[in-house]
Amino acid sequence: MPSRKTETWSHGAVMQDSGLTHFALWAPDAFSVGLQVADGESLPMLAGNDGWFTLEHKCAAGTAYRFDIDGEMAVPxxxxxxxxxxxxxxxxxxxxxxxSWQNTSWLGRPWSQAVIYELxxxxxxxxxxxxxHLARLAALGVTAIELMPIAEFPGERNWGYDGVLPYAPEASYGTPEQLKHLIDCAHGHGLMVILDVVYNHFGPDGNYLGRYAKGFFRHDKKTPWGDAIDFRRDEVRSFFIDNAAMWLLEYRFDGLRFDAVHAIQDPTFLQEMATTLREQVGADRHVWLMLENEHNQAHLLEQGYDAQWNDDGHNVLHALLTGEDEAYYADFSEQSTEKLARCLSQGFIYQGxxxxxxxxxxxxSGHLPPTAFVLFLQNHDQIGNRAMGERLSLLCSEPALRAATALLLLSPMIPMLFMGDEWAADEPFLFFTDHHGELAEAVREGRRAEFAAFDAFANEATRAKIPDxxxxxxxxxxRPDFAEFQFRQDGAWVQLYRQLLALRRDEIVPRLDGAQSLGAQVLADKAVTAKWRMGDGSVLRIDLNLSEATVPAHLQTEHLLFDSRPQNDTTTVLNQGLPAFTALVSLIPAGDSETAV
Structure with missing residues (x-):
């Protein structure tokens, strides 16, 4: 049996080989701390240096406890x-x-094989x-599932970004053992499991750190959620780094996605996080570390992080597909085609x-490999941040969405889907919480106020229609309607995803290592050609037209890998140009006279 000494984190309750449990709380603003166990007994904890209180006490797994702060309040x-x-x-x-883990020899999969399914x-x-859902996702061609945050949050319904206890898996979803069973089963299906973690703020309900550990926060720095977390303190840094290590080592997650790191106001913390995790995990496992970062800090992708969610890529594709130009789409609605070309050739659109x-x-970011960028057409944010949570299948034409999907799944960037994409689910994905009282009222009114500047919600009556x-x-x-999925599982969308992901597995992934951009050019409004030199010397070429008209183009069709038009669409022959709402994907062998360079 493994020794408990391999558990290195210092915060909280950690069971020891001796049969004792070590309790530790950093509470520099408390005069005294007691351990309050299930029978109501409060055991005084030893005050140590720098605000730490510790105690070793014999108790079994499952024992309920709280910390008694100054005899005034008991907190989790x-x-x-x-x-x-x-x-x-x-x-x-x-x-x-x-x-008891079953898939003990699992070491993960290389990053180049990643096809991520966010859920x-x-x-x-x-x-x-x-x-x-694991078996069907593996059969579809997905290689990793990504869980939106599961840290304990108030109530039973929440996106997860209101979590306040980052070490505790959400109880309404199941037990820690059930979470481990999910990860174990995923590994049995050949699926990696990624966890979205939130280290930039705590939710508004259920966090008591301000009472006994005010130093957890910086009152001179603000984030959209309040005072910034003070990552200058070792106790704070270790709280989050140890948490990340717990997910990777104890739960055997295969990767982490770090939410909104642009709100982490310490440039050294993320570097220490990556270095420490790589050291603790070891070189024998494939572990993926991803960022969400509005600052587009390309240097972090050379300091231990595998990739960043490419919001620029999503935003410009959404603007091209829908014509929307409000809110953050305003930055992508002008010169959209040129911006898409820059994204496909250099990764980020905004590079200063x-x-x-x-x-x-x-x-x-042009020096980075294309696999340093996670591309997506939809995710929880981009659907859920809409007032009515509409999906792209309701916002653009089917041929255009087919073409964009071909770009997503066959480009050298790492593709990510959102649950339901694979059958063009009709259900929205709305913003939901489970708050009560004044906080519920504030969240409801705040949500509706967010859209006051939108034409469709310019008056109070239209804003009142935004779901509570x-x-x-x-x-x-x-919630996706899986009864409806049963009717669509052999439909055109599922078949499209199966076909494209099989092509990615067989033709793209084996050539991804060493791939680099050969540039992208604008063909016409909403139409581009992008090319990449793959690791084996072949050239991947994607011709994309998201406009309503055929555009002039010299097309390479001898080595055509995929044509997004339905097989029965013969309205336009390719020698007349690139048809409307079409993606053509070609893979040109190394040494071919048409190298498309």
Whole structure:
């Protein structure tokens, strides 16, 4: 049996080989701290240096406990490994070795093989519910599932970004052992499992750190969620780094996606995070580290991080597909075709450029490999940040979406899907929470106020139609209708995804290592040609036309890999130009006279 000494994190309750459990709380603003166990007994904890309180006490896995702060309030453990019920309930001692892993030889998959499927655990029925989809996703061609945040949040319905106990898997989804069983089963299907983690803020309900550890926050720096977390402190850095290590080592997640790191106001923290995790995981495992970062800091992708979610790529494709130009799409609605060409050839669109607000962001990224960028047509943010949560299948034409999907799945960037994409699900994905009282009212009104500047919601009556995030019906409306999927599982969209992902597996992935851009050119409005020299010397070429008209183009059709038009579409022959709403993908062998350079 593995030794518990391999568990290196210092915060919270950690079971020891001796049969004792080590409890530790950093509470520099508390005069005294007691360990309050299930029978109501409060055991005084030893005050140590720098605000630490510790105690070793004999208790079994499953024991409920709280920390008694100055005899005034009992709080859950901020590093709780599980909660009895919700964020305000007692914490539970967890035995990290209780689960018996079946796929013990699993070491992961190379990053070049990544095809990511983002999902919301609650919308799919909890950890056990997600398990029921693993076989079909593997058969589709997905190689990794990405879970939206599962850290314990208030209530039973939430996107997960309101989490306040980052070490505790959400209790309404299942137990820690059920989460491990999901990961174990995914590995049995050859699927990696990625977790979205939030280290830039805590949610507004259930966080008590401000009472006994004010130093967790910087009152001189603000984020969209309040005071910034103070990553200058070792205790704070270790709290999050140890948490990330727990997910990778104890739960055997295969990767992490770090949410909104542009709100982490310490340039050294992310570097230390990557270095520490790589050291602790070891070189024998494939572990993926991804960023969401509005600052487009390309240098981080050379300092231990594999890739960044490429919001620039999504935004310009969305603007081209829908014609929308409000909110952040305003930065992509002008010169959209040129911006798409830059994305396909260099990764980021904004590389120090100035947006319409006069702000500059980004760093040069053209030297990075295409696999440093995660491309997507939809994700939780881009659907859910819409007032009515509409998906692209309701916002653009089917031929245009087919063409964009071909670009997504066959380009050398790493593709990501959102649950339901594969059958063009009709259900929205709305913003939902489970707050109560004044907080619920503030969230509801704040949500509606976000859209006051949009033409469609310019008056109070139209804004009142925006679904209440706290209503159970909002969550239920956001759950994919898998009864409908049963009717569509052999339909055109699922067949398209199967075909494209099989082509990616057989033709693109074996050539990805060493791939580099050969540039992209604008053919006409909404039409581009992009080319990449692949690792084996072949040239991948994608001709994309998202306009309503055929555009003049010298096409390479001898080595055509995929044509996005339905097979029965013969309205335009390719020697007349690039047809409307079409993607053509060619793979030209090394040494061929038509190298497309």
């Amino acid at each position: 453990d901020p590093a709780s490994r599980a909660q009895q019920d919700d964020v305000h309930s007692a914490s539970l001692v967890v035995d990290p070795l209780a689960y 919301h655990v609650g919308a799919l029925g909890g950890y056990a519910g997600v398990e029921s 450029d100035t947006n319409q607000k006069g702000e500059s962001r980004g760093e040069p 995030p706290n209503a159970a019906s909002t969550f239920e409306a956001s």
